[in-house]
Amino acid sequence: MKISAIITLKKDVLDPQGKAVHQALNGIGFDSVKSIRQGKYFEIEIDEKDKKIAEQKAEEMCKKLLANLVIEDYKIIEK
């Protein structure tokens, strides 16, 4: 079963990478962009048929390894 997880920086944490992308987008003419924040995306293939259990496992992975919960949030999304 495939589970996707998105890791984003918490709202109050500075995101220089996103800012650079924002400036680059402005530079090539996308003036309507107000802000942009970058995060990480993981597509996890889990050997588990029960969706709920698979999601729980993915959540545990986020907590233990994928996300730094001091500065990042995670979100499990459906594939």
Next chain:
Amino acid sequence: MKISAIITLKKDVLDPQGKAVHQALNGIGFDSVKSIRQGKYFEIEIDEKDKKIAEQKAEEMCKKLLANLVIEDYKIIEK
């Protein structure tokens, strides 16, 4: 309006970063992970009320700057 975009490596492109994460997950006991692929995630705040136009703009950004279409795919997702 907030639009999210996910950039992933194409299926046949090697993903050493994802492989490293996979091994790390195995190392801390997550044996049920079959594979993991890493991608990028962008949260774009666009000054545009029409959802369709905002999504079109986000798609254009992906094509022109955010994704390298030779090796990457993009997907616009709803917030």
